[in-house]
Amino acid sequence: ETGVTQSPTHLIKTRGQQVTLRCSSQSGHNTVSWYQQALGQGPQFIFQYYREEENGRGNFPPRFSGLQFPNYSSELNVNALELDDSALYLCASRRDGGTNEKLFFGSGTQLSVL
């Protein structure tokens, strides 16, 4: 059974550019969430996808967008990057979006915006 995998592991971009981060959910999981973790902080919820539909969003601007594919993998897109977007971006999956089940996290993508 494979866990949650994310790519790339590290990324450096400049302000104003766009970035796409990718995530493969754990086998058997149909729900994917994305979190942003700034240095020294707890993860902050960005949004969640359940069966290819967004079904929850945190306090992030519209330039943060996402997709979920039929195989339940997911992408996080960030447009017009700002310096404050530098963070560890975590993808997490669970078996069913409507439950309180635990989330399994990937190792994250470390994004640096210069």
Add this chain to the structure above:
Amino acid sequence: EDQVTQSPEALRLQEGESSSLNCSYTVSGLRGLFWYRQDPGKGPEFLFTLYSAGEEKEKERLKATLTKKESFLHITAPKPEDSATYLCAVIFTGGGNKLTFGTGTQLKVEL
């Protein structure tokens, strides 16, 4: 405002020196409280889920407990490999299915 607060921010223990980490929450309608461990540069690793006051869970040297206002993660006779950041998170009524995290307790266990 729904909030999760962890204390202390950092804790240094000698090997074998037991202690407790605290997670207090002010949310309406707790649906679940989660403890995760996070090593540097890695994603959080699931430890426990607690759903109702009075519930306890144990795994090796760790034991998590839950009351109506807070949770404790007790570490008994810790070893250096227990060094990590421990994160607490909650799911609550009206919060959808998102996890609301605290800022974590950074634990270092020394020989």
